[in-house]
Amino acid sequence: MIHRLRLYNVFPILHVLGMIIAVFGLSMLLPLAVSEQGGDNARRAYDEAVLITLASGVSLWLLGRTWRRELKARDGILLVVLTWVLTPLFAALPLLLYLPSLSFTDAYFETMSGLTTTGATVLSGLDKLPVSINLWRGQLHWLGGLGVIVLVVAVLPLLGVGGRQLFKAETPGPMKDDKLTPRMAETAKGLWRVYILLTLACIGLYWAFGMTLADATIHAFSVMGLGGFSSHDASFSYFHSLPLEIITEVFALLAGLNFAMHFMALRGRTLAPYRTDPEIRWFFAFVLGSCLLLGTFLWARGVYPDFPSALRDASFSVISMATTLGLATADFGQWPNFAGLWLLFLCSFSTSAGSTGGGIKMLRAVLLYKQVYRELLRVIHPHAQFPIRLGETVVPNKVMYAVLGFFFVYVASIVALSFVLSFTGLDVLTAFSAIVACINNTGPGLGQVGPSTTYAVLNDFQTWVCTFAMLLGRLELFTLLVVLTPAFWRK
Numbered sequence: 001m002i003h004r005l006r007l008y009n010v011f012p013i014l015h016v017l018g019m020i021i022a023v024f025g026l027s028m029l030l031p032l033a034v035s036e037q038g039g040d041n042a043r044r045a046y047d048e049a050v051l052i053t054l055a056s057g058v059s060l061w062l063l064g065r066t067w068r069r070e071l072k073a074r075d076g077i078l079l080v081v082l083t084w085v086l087t088p089l090f091a092a093l094p095l096l097l098y099l100p101s102l103s104f105t106d107a108y109f110e111t112m113s114g115l116t117t118t119g120a121t122v123l124s125g126l127d128k129l130p131v132s133i134n135l136w137r138g139q140l141h142w143l144g145g146l147g148v149i150v151l152v153v154a155v156l157p158l159l160g161v162g163g164r165q166l167f168k169a170e171t172p173g174p175m176k177d178d179k180l181t182p183r184m185a186e187t188a189k190g191l192w193r194v195y196i197l198l199t200l201a202c203i204g205l206y207w208a209f210g211m212t213l214a215d216a217t218i219h220a221f222s223v224m225g226l227g228g229f230s231s232h233d234a235s236f237s238y239f240h241s242l243p244l245e246i247i248t249e250v251f252a253l254l255a256g257l258n259f260a261m262h263f264m265a266l267r268g269r270t271l272a273p274y275r276t277d278p279e280i281r282w283f284f285a286f287v288l289g290s291c292l293l294l295g296t297f298l299w300a301r302g303v304y305p306d307f308p309s310a311l312r313d314a315s316f317s318v319i320s321m322a323t324t325l326g327l328a329t330a331d332f333g334q335w336p337n338f339a340g341l342w343l344l345f346l347c348s349f350s351t352s353a354g355s356t357g358g359g360i361k362m363l364r365a366v367l368l369y370k371q372v373y374r375e376l377l378r379v380i381h382p383h384a385q386f387p388i389r390l391g392e393t394v395v396p397n398k399v400m401y402a403v404l405g406f407f408f409v410y411v412a413s414i415v416a417l418s419f420v421l422s423f424t425g426l427d428v429l430t431a432f433s434a435i436v437a438c439i440n441n442t443g444p445g446l447g448q449v450g451p452s453t454t455y456a457v458l459n460d461f462q463t464w465v466c467t468f469a470m471l472l473g474r475l476e477l478f479t480l481l482v483v484l485t486p487a488f489w490r491k
Contacts, residue, residue: 119228
């Protein structure tokens with residue numbers, strides 16, 4: 001009975017998983033075309049990677065096609081986890097085939113970092129890599145930004161497979177329960193239209209202000225996905241351009257907001273959704289306030305000779321880290337400790353739910369603050385009722401319990417994984433900041449994994465721990481952890 005139940009559950013998932021992998025293989029055609037156009041020697045790597053990925057996807061599709069059915073909630077969760085575990089494996093093929101000296105551990109880490117929009121890298125010599133390789137790395141950020149699953153949800157109904165369960169398992173925050181349009185496929189298409197529109201605008205502005213088309217595309221992919229991959233070892237400081245930094249800051253802020261708001265504002269041609277979003281004022285208050293705070297702090301401590309210079313680098317670093325973008329124009333690891341720790345603090349919660357950023361999301365942070373304040377009021381007035389509100393909406397207690405549970409698991413995960421890295425011999429600052437940066441999908445940390453270094457300093461075991469942290473953070477903890485519980489596999 002148990003054996004039959006497993007077959008019933010797994011094969012329909014394999015059918016859909018095969019379609020996802022096949023579509024993912026087709027996405028390699030863009031860097032393949034760039035490789036062929038530019039005549040670099042990565043073409044053969046892409047040829048083989050595309051064939052292997054397509055063959056694997058089609059094989060899984062054929063294996064599970066007899067068991068096609070509407071996915072249930074548990075199927076959606078398992079499919080999301082398998083997708084995010086397997087797609088980095090296939091994404092690593094071009095790197096492994098082109099860079100034979102790169103180990104499987106490092107290649108998988110690099111592509112997991114790309115798809116989870118973390119931006120932590122083990123590669124150096126980026127300026128010497130073929131454009132197609134750097135484009136593929138940036139494209140992974142772009143695909144991972146709203147999720148590979150959401151992209152495929154847009155076409156699943158055409159293939160006879162419903163997409164709502166996938167969308168709920170994949171999408172972070174309150175968008176799990178909001179149907180922006182009556183059909184989930186239309187929702188996914190609407191989000192991707194906004195995403196593509198903003199990406200094209202970012203590419204155009206980068207190009208207009210001096211970037212090459214290749215650099216503009218790579219960095220626009222990185223910014224809109226809020227990843228941190230660059231085509232240069234010096235990251236964004238390579239350009240030394242204030243206009244380009246401002247463009248990056250603006251689009252990073254847009255990507256750090258709820259894409260549902262962008263979608264509804266574009267569809268209704270009105271700014272009303274932004275005025276009613278409960279996160280926006282908190283988001284901008286923390287981010288812009290931190291720009292002024294760190295700019296003043298760095299100037300007062302003599303790190304910069306004048307306030308405008310301090311404000312420029314502080315603003316870029318704050319916006320980049322708070323939105324979990326991870327690009328850098330300055331080595332904030334060399335700043336006084338307060339500055340680096342404040343940046344890590346910001347990346348833990350600043351982005352909005354429904355954005356492409358990581359962390360616990362501003363909405364959860366606001367609810368936690370309101371819960372703490374309610375408990376303080378209860379000490380003074382133990383018999384009074386103090387409902388928690390977001391705007392005019394009363395937040396049910398079950399939502400508060402879920403937020404508190406999420407926050408506990410989030411803190412426990414950081415503590416436990418930091419202890420694991422410390423046990424392997426890393427200093428406390430490097431271990432803690434690496435886990436915070438990975439679980440929040442931010443990229444640069446402090447110590448040995450600061451913005452001027454790479455994660456290549458880690459050994460294989462440490463690299464796998466960070467890889468797990470990236471996946472855990474991208475799937476917002478519970479999606480991954482629930483699959484690891486025995487109860488998930490019971491009838």
